[in-house]
Amino acid sequence: MTYCVGMVLDKGLVLMSDTRTNSGVDNISVFRKMMHWEQPGERVIAVMTAGNLATTQAVISQLEERTKTPGERRNTVYDAPTMFQVATEIGRLLRDTIDERQAANGAQGQGRFTASMIVAGQIKGMEPRLFLIYPEGNFIEASWDTPFFQIGETKYGRPILIRAYDRGMSFEDAVKLLMVSFDSTLKANLSVGLPLDMMVIERDTFAAGHQRRITHEDTYFQAISAGWSDSLRNAFNELPDYSFYASADETA
Numbered sequence: 001m002t003y004c005v006g007m008v009l010d011k012g013l014v015l016m017s018d019t020r021t022n023s024g025v026d027n028i029s030v031f032r033k034m035m036h037w038e039q040p041g042e043r044v045i046a047v048m049t050a051g052n053l054a055t056t057q058a059v060i061s062q063l064e065e066r067t068k069t070p071g072e073r074r075n076t077v078y079d080a081p082t083m084f085q086v087a088t089e090i091g092r093l094l095r096d097t098i099d100e101r102q103a104a105n106g107a108q109g110q111g112r113f114t115a116s117m118i119v120a121g122q123i124k125g126m127e128p129r130l131f132l133i134y135p136e137g138n139f140i141e142a143s144w145d146t147p148f149f150q151i152g153e154t155k156y157g158r159p160i161l162i163r164a165y166d167r168g169m170s171f172e173d174a175v176k177l178l179m180v181s182f183d184s185t186l187k188a189n190l191s192v193g194l195p196l197d198m199m200v201i202e203r204d205t206f207a208a209g210h211q212r213r214i215t216h217e218d219t220y221f222q223a224i225s226a227g228w229s230d231s232l233r234n235a236f237n238e239l240p241d242y243s244f245y246a247s248a249d250e251t252a
Helices: 053-063 083-104 158-164 171-188 219-238
Strands: 003-009 012-018 020-022 028-030 034-039 043-051 115-123 129-133 139-141 148-152 196-202 211-214
Touching (some): 003 043, 003 129, 043 083, 043 196, 053 083, 053 115, 083 139, 115 196, 148 158, 171 219
Antiparallel strands (some): 003 148, 034 043, 043 115, 129 139, 196 211
16 A cells, blocks of 8 residues: 655645555565656656556556667657646556556456556646546546545545645645645554655746655654644643533533
8 A cells, every 4th residue: 555645736736655565564665656757947747656566667667668778768758748648648558557467367367456646747838737547547637626636545644635735835834734644644554654755846947846755764754743643632632521411502
């Protein structure tokens, strides 16, 4: 399992992913799930992945044209004229890769090779865009009504995003919000784990700006985790007390 979030702000895009992969509690490893490509001054495109690791890596390899000789390799995300077409191509590759692996493994392969992806970025002359790509290859785009996407283990970190997200917030506040969301998920599910990868893509810079790997030793993340736990306990203690002996009107 994994957890990845992509968020649209007025200022640009903020992305965060964990790095844990596992095949049981005795086989846990770290693997990067956030990739990006840049053409300075022209485009920046990032992809985050969740699901079967072999499937997602096969898709990334195809994007990077690794079947060609080194001198002929060219990432196909550099050729697409719009972010919509980037998402379309990645969706096609994901669907075809899943279909091929499931077909090769017969009935035993059904449901074992599924994956989903978040695609984010900006191409010169266009707006920053964010897409959620499903295993079937179709996708949806972030909007005012749906300004962020999650993939993987989504339920534990979602409530704080819904309550605190503001499209006009600063990058710094967005990073803090994502850290709280990830901390909540880490506390509730052992299949999501540190280190975390974070990236900020500022509008019209066409570059992956602020990047950071958040490890167990990260003092800021430790402060966020401890502070959020303390704040929740304090907020709970400040709520009105319930009484078994009060009337219905008094407890309502």
